[in-house]
Amino acid sequence: xxxxxxEKTQEVTEQKEVKAENTIQGQSGESIIKYKYEILSExxxxxxxxxxxxxxxxxxxxxxxLANNGIKKIFDETYKxxxxxxxxxxxxxxxxxxxxxxxxDTCGQEEYRSLITNYYRNASLAIMVYAINSxxxxxxxxxxLRELRRQSNPDAKIFLIGNKADLEKERExxxxxxxxxxxxxxxxxxxxxxxxxxxxxxxxxxxxxEILYDDYNNxxxxxxxxxxxxxxxxxxxxxDEPEKLENPNNNSTTDKNKKQCC
Numbered sequence: 370x371x372x373x374x375x376e377k378t379q380e381v382t383e384q385k386e387v388k389a390e391n392t393i394q395g396q397s398g399e400s401i402i403k404y405k406y407e408i409l410s411e412x413x414x415x416x417x418x419x420x421x422x423x424x425x426x427x428x429x430x431x432x433x434x435l436a437n438n439g440i441k442k443i444f445d446e447t448y449k450x451x452x453x454x455x456x457x458x459x460x461x462x463x464x465x466x467x468x469x470x471x472x473x474d475t476c477g478q479e480e481y482r483s484l485i486t487n488y489y490r491n492a493s494l495a496i497m498v499y500a501i502n503s504x505x506x507x508x509x510x511x512x513x514l515r516e517l518r519r520q521s522n523p524d525a526k527i528f529l530i531g532n533k534a535d536l537e538k539e540r541e542x543x544x545x546x547x548x549x550x551x552x553x554x555x556x557x558x559x560x561x562x563x564x565x566x567x568x569x570x571x572x573x574x575x576x577x578x579e580i581l582y583d584d585y586n587n588x589x590x591x592x593x594x595x596x597x598x599x600x601x602x603x604x605x606x607x608x609d610e611p612e613k614l615e616n617p618n619n620n621s622t623t624d625k626n627k628k629q630c631c
Contacts, residue, residue: 401560402575404582409460409467411440416460416469420581423488424474425513426498427506431532434564435498436474439571444564454488459574468578489520493584494577496528499547501561502539507531507546514554526580531561534568 424432436457437443457472473492475485489495497513499506510529517527531547544561551559558576562569 401572402579404463404579406575406578407462408571408575409462411458411460413460413467413469415467417466418582418585419469419471420493420577421491422470422472422494422496422577423492424472424496424498425485425517427500427503427509428476430498430500430503430506431564432498433474435530435532435562435570435573436472438564438567439574440472442567444567454485459578461575461578463578463582466582468582470574470578470581472574486516486520489517490522492521492525493581494526494528495521496530496573496577498530498532499542500533500536501531501542501544502533502536504541507542507550510550526557526577526584528573528577529556529559530573531559532564534561535563535565 424436426432433455434444436455437445440457440459454476455474457474459470459472461468461470473488475488495517497510497517499510501507514527517525529547529551531542531544547559547561550556557580560569560573560576562573564570
């Protein structure tokens with residue numbers, strides 16, 4: 370009996386350890402990834418779902434470093450401005466589906482801005498990045514968002530990332546400002562990160578994969594429901610039709626059939 374109890378205790382402990390390994394924690398300790406997942410290699414060939422992501426923001430905010438750390442666990446102290454774009458791949462298995470994120474890291478210099486808009490098209494998700502130690506880069510997020518919504522798919526999801534969280538002593542943008550901006554502008558997700566320390570860098574791409582995975586499943590379920598219940602769709606169409614009003618100038622059938630004198 371004692372051995373059975375020990376085995377149960379050990380099994381529970383192992384389950385907790387597995388859950389901990391496969392759950393990402395946010396800055397305040399809350400779980401931000403709700404599924405079991407497995408991160409696969411960049412060169413993993415097979416996939417079930419593929420999505421295009423773009424990373425945008427001013428030059429020098431750490432976009433490339435963020436992607437390098439989140440995907441490859443690499444951080445380079447030397448700053449090298451991106452010319453055009455860099456391309457990354459992030460593969461993750463969520464439940465039984467392999468999700469491939471094709472990530473386009475764009476340059477932030479103003480002289481290349483007209484070229485960047487070409488990468489907005491067909492993007493499923495956009496990651497806007499500013500540096501918490503530079504209010505100017507945060508102020509420019511409004512411009513990036515306007516440009517994004519003008520050029521991209523209207524259904525594209527949007528993340529806002531406050532990078533360089535390791536520079537707390539030099540902070541010019543409060544976390545609450547980022548949260549408020551997201552609330553006002555209906556941004557899908559916000560978090561602060563540090564490409565230098567690795568804080569939340571991988572979480573960003575895991576969260577992106579999760580949201581797009583959910584979006585796909587919701588769409589599939591909607592299609593299945595409509596195919597199984599076509600009458601519901603017809604009822605919706607009927608409900609959308611405007612009510613027909615009778616013309617008071619038209620005589621009714623009864624009036625027409627009335628006998629006239631002489």
